[in-house]
Amino acid sequence: MNEIILRLNHVTKSYKNIKVLNDIxxxxxxxxxxxxxxxxxxxxxxxxKLITGISMKDGGELELFGKSEKTEIERERRKLGVIIEKPALYENKSIYENMHINRMQKGIPGEGAIDKILNTLDLTELKDKKVKTLSIGGKQRVAIAMALLGDPEFLILDEPINGLDPMKVIEIRELFKKLNREYGTTILISSHILGELYQLANYYGILYKGRLVEQLTIEELNEKCKRLVHIKVDNSAKASVVLNKALNTSNYDILPDNIINLYDYVDDTGRVNETLVKSGIIVEQIMPKSEDLESYFAKVIGREENV
Structure with a gap:
């Protein structure tokens, strides 16, 4: 778990004398x-793009799977699964043909690898459809399928859920979680849908004008965001007694309108609800809340803009 997959040291990149990445x-x-x-x-x-070799850095060091020499890094990039910007697909070829071309390019043996991924992403019945007939979300699923071909160790994903409907977003999120949990797949993911990113990532980096201004774990983020259980009951005074005696906590605030913000048991709201109900409290609403990732990001950006 402590093996370093990617290391960047003071990496810079400029386009037309404009520094796009500054000391990353x-x-x-x-x-x-x-x-x-x-x-x-x-x-x-x-x-x-720098990590995947699409572009070259101007300065600094890049290490991938412990390798830093150019030829070694190129070999290690075979372990990557990549989606960057618009999916590179052959519009006049079928989904299966696109997968086959991608398999050959990656040097992956056997057609079975294609069938496995198509089945995983519910694309088997659509495999003979030409890509140009697919929706934006359909093309994105094909791009994800191609990125997953060959069971890569490290996924690098740029806006992978663009165009997907809400149910497919959930399915893809759970797929990424499963790959990470069961196979140890490492994932670097960029997304503007911060609510979705919050449900997936366990480490975060915030870029601002080419600088990496903050990095933090999910635990550090949750601490900064002060997660809580938002509870609305029929009698907050009576509920507070139950919290003290039955759940042994006084870590809460009582607000107007019989609302309680509880700062313990954030991951066990079922127990809180059951305890209150058994004690005769009517629970009208109970749910985890916090300053979300989007709010925290806005706070960090606001801070940087005022420096």
């Missing part, structure tokens, strides 16, 4: 899901 240093360890956050133009896609 970061590490990603095996098994992490690293969420990369930033406004449009912050340098997210440029950073992913």
């Amino acid at each position: 240093s970061m590490t990603i360890k095996r098994g992490q899901i690293y969420g990369l956050i930033g406004l449009n133009g912050a340098g997210k896609t440029t950073l992913l």
Whole structure:
């Protein structure tokens, strides 16, 4: 788990004398899901292009799977699964044909690898459809399928859920979680849908005007955001007695309208609800709440703009 998959040390990149990446240093360890956050133009896609070899850095060091020599890094990039910007698909070929071309390019033996991924992403029945007939979301699913071909160790994903309907977003999120949990797949993911990123990533980096201004774990984020259980009851005074005696906590605030913000049991709201109800409290509403990732990101950006 402590193996470093990616290390960047003082990496820079400029286009036409404009510094797009400025002194970027970061590490990603095996098994992490690293969420990369930033406004449009912050340098997210440029950073992913450098890692995957689509673009070249101007300065600094890049190490991939412990290798830093150019030829070694190129070999290690075979372990990557990549989606960057618009999916590179052959519009006049079928889904299966696109997968086959991609399999050959990656040197993956056997047609079975294609069938496995198509089945995983519910694309088997659509495999003979030409890509040009697909919706934006359909093309995105094909791009994800191609990125997953060959069971890569490290997924690098730039806005992978663009165009997907809400149910497919959930399915893809759970798929990424499963790959990470069961196979230890490391993921670097950039997305502007911060609510979704919050449910997936366990480590975050915030880019602002080419600088990596903050990195933090999910635990550190939750601490900064002060997670809580928002409870609305029929009698907050009576409910507070139950919290003290039955759940042994006084870590809460009582607000107007019989609302209680409880700062313990954030991951066990079922127990809180059951305890209150058994004590004769009517629970009208109970749910985890916090300053979400989007709010925290806005706070960080506001701070940087006022420096």
